[in-house]
Amino acid sequence: MRLAMNYQMQQIDRKAIDEYGIPSIVLMENAGKVVVDEILKMRDQYQKVVIVCGPGNNGGDGFVIARHLYNLGVTVKVFVVGEISELNHDAMLNYSILKKLEFKIDEINDDSSMLAFERFLRPGNLIVDAIFGTGMSREVGGIYLRVIEAINEMAHQVLSVDLPSGIDGNTGHVLGTAIEADKTVALVIPKVGNILFPGSDYNGEVIIKGIGVPDIIIERVGIKYNLITKDIIAPLVPHRKRNSHKGDYGKGQIIAGSIGMAGAAILACRAALRSGMGLLKLYIPESLNTLITTSIPEVITVPLSEVRRGVIGITNFQKIIEDCCWPDVIAVGPGCGVNSEISELIKRLLNESEVPMVIDADGINALSKSLHWLENKKCPVVLTPHVGEMSRLTGLSAEEINGDPIGTAVRFSKQWKTVTVLKGARSVIATPEGEVFVNTNGNSGMATAGSGDVLTGVITSMIAQGLDPVGAAVLGVYLHGRAGDIMVAERGEHGLLAGDLVLGLTKAIRELVEA
Ligand SMILES: NC(=O)C1=CN([C@@H]2O[C@H](COP(=O)(O)OP(=O)(O)OC[C@H]3O[C@@H](n4cnc5c(N)ncnc54)[C@H](O)[C@@H]3O)[C@@H](O)[C@H]2O)[C@@H](O)CC1
Numbered sequence: 001m002r003l004a005m006n007y008q009m010q011q012i013d014r015k016a017i018d019e020y021g022i023p024s025i026v027l028m029e030n031a032g033k034v035v036v037d038e039i040l041k042m043r044d045q046y047q048k049v050v051i052v053c054g055p056g057n058n059g060g061d062g063f064v065i066a067r068h069l070y071n072l073g074v075t076v077k078v079f080v081v082g083e084i085s086e087l088n089h090d091a092m093l094n095y096s097i098l099k100k101l102e103f104k105i106d107e108i109n110d111d112s113s114m115l116a117f118e119r120f121l122r123p124g125n126l127i128v129d130a131i132f133g134t135g136m137s138r139e140v141g142g143i144y145l146r147v148i149e150a151i152n153e154m155a156h157q158v159l160s161v162d163l164p165s166g167i168d169g170n171t172g173h174v175l176g177t178a179i180e181a182d183k184t185v186a187l188v189i190p191k192v193g194n195i196l197f198p199g200s201d202y203n204g205e206v207i208i209k210g211i212g213v214p215d216i217i218i219e220r221v222g223i224k225y226n227l228i229t230k231d232i233i234a235p236l237v238p239h240r241k242r243n244s245h246k247g248d249y250g251k252g253q254i255i256a257g258s259i260g261m262a263g264a265a266i267l268a269c270r271a272a273l274r275s276g277m278g279l280l281k282l283y284i285p286e287s288l289n290t291l292i293t294t295s296i297p298e299v300i301t302v303p304l305s306e307v308r309r310g311v312i313g314i315t316n317f318q319k320i321i322e323d324c325c326w327p328d329v330i331a332v333g334p335g336c337g338v339n340s341e342i343s344e345l346i347k348r349l350l351n352e353s354e355v356p357m358v359i360d361a362d363g364i365n366a367l368s369k370s371l372h373w374l375e376n377k378k379c380p381v382v383l384t385p386h387v388g389e390m391s392r393l394t395g396l397s398a399e400e401i402n403g404d405p406i407g408t409a410v411r412f413s414k415q416w417k418t419v420t421v422l423k424g425a426r427s428v429i430a431t432p433e434g435e436v437f438v439n440t441n442g443n444s445g446m447a448t449a450g451s452g453d454v455l456t457g458v459i460t461s462m463i464a465q466g467l468d469p470v471g472a473a474v475l476g477v478y479l480h481g482r483a484g485d486i487m488v489a490e491r492g493e494h495g496l497l498a499g500d501l502v503l504g505l506t507k508a509i510r511e512l513v514e515a
């Protein structure tokens with residue numbers, strides 16, 4: 001599903017109205033009706049609905065909602081924040097209909113009207129926030145600020161129309177203050193502000209509802225951002241034939257592990273094999289060989305001589321490079337440690353191997369000192385940095401990256417021609433062409449050591465099984481998050497181990513296959 005910024009939503013509306021002749025008032029009517037459907041589903045949770053309208057079309061949606069609820073016999077009260085005379089054309093039209101129905105509509109524009117409004121913010125009243133939507137253009141101030149703060153302080157249940165008022169639809173940033181909704185009905189397609197943090201915390205549950213805009217119009221706007229949903233994911237899951245053998249499911253080569261970090265290698269390998277890869281070779285310092293083969297007998301180990309205890313020596317590199325004709329994918333980095341040898345190996349692999357490569361963890365740290373190596377790469381590269389690693393790669397602060405995760409990932413991917421998986425509570429996948437995929441599943445239990453190694457394993461596995469690097473990254477991130485959700489439902493967020501995610505992966509894949 002596409003994910004829009006405000007200006008793209010405005011383009012969709014304009015195309016629908018100007019080029020396809022769908023009157024804006026019809027779109028507003030449809031918008032109001034789909035929100036009413038949601039309000040009716042909550043019928044046992046309120047006695048009265050209090051609708052708070054702003055000056056633009058979001059407010060116009062609010063008036064439509066009021067009319068339909070009134071027709072259905074629901075007790076409704078309507079407020080306009082600011083001056084009624086400032087309502088825009090379509091909002092005014094719907095306001096006028098309500099007036100003809102002898103609705104009493106009050107303005108909130110001074111202390112006494114504010115006090116009168118606050119008396120409606122009590123238990124049993126559902127507050128509908130129709131103040132601002134995609135037209136939010138500046139910091140909230142004045143009477144709007146007072147209204148939003150009063151709702152947050154005193155209201156018991158709030159439903160926002162399209163976006164919680166005060167959230168920037170382009171970024172998810174809070175513009176001064178914002179409504180803390182329990183539920184948000186996002187219209188047509190979700191906006192970035194419905195999905196990214198901090199906005200996501202203000203949306204509550206997000207319900208996406210069409211309002212009769214044909215898909216072709218949305219496609220013609222050329223949106224490059226996508227929300228990862230099951231309809232994108234399901235067709236990517238590798239198909240397994242009854243009459244098949246391990247060679248049909250891909251060959252992977254993982255270079256991982258050092259003394260004290262053998263676990264990273266084990267987790268990556270388990271995740272790769274548990275998500276369907278046919279054959280896996282693990283290149284490790286020879287002193288880890290016994291530990292690894294007893295922990296995960298299904299993997300073929302290639303023990304390599306060490307230059308120091310636990311560090312692969314440079315003399316092995318020719319063999320590793322020559323072996324690159326065997327696998328369908330190479331992953332490098334988990335638990336390798338930070339040393340000049342791993343840097344040299346990555347440089348050589350980029351220069352000499354044509355096999356798709358997933359670089360994570362210490363591989364990213366090695367690369368961050370010499371990003372220009374990417375200029376000479378012969379292979380497609382997937383990088384999977386968390387915010388700290390992205391900070392090392394770009395020189396940006398964590399705050400700057402968190403403030404614009406999509407922009408950061410897109411700029412990096414375009415500049416260095418990589419598929420970039422910027423990991424976080426909302427992982428962002430960006431392609432060199434500027435396409436973006438945002439993932440919303442997963443939970444805080446996954447913020448645990450080794451979680452990234454599992455993700456590397458899944459993405460590697462999916463490339464081995466024939467997916468292109470973008471598809472593998474998208475499917476891998478989704479499965480990883482879903483695995484976390486499945487396991488947290490069983491074990492709770494506090495006790496999740498990265499190893500649990502491996503078990504969760506098998507369940508997440510099965511869920512998709514059997515759907
Ligand atoms: N034809 C359309 O464009 C449709 C729009 N729809 C609804 O309309 C919304 C967008 O409507 P609009 O573009 O009119 O925008 P909004 O209704 O979100 O708000 C725009 C109005 O708020 C004012 N404003 C913006 N930021 C402010 C601030 N910080 N303080 C005070 N005033 C501020 C603007 O000056 C303008 O008057 C959508 O979110 C959706 O709910 C739906 O009715 C479907 C059709």
Ligand SMILES: [K+]
Binds near residue numbers: 058162
């Ligand atoms: K709103």
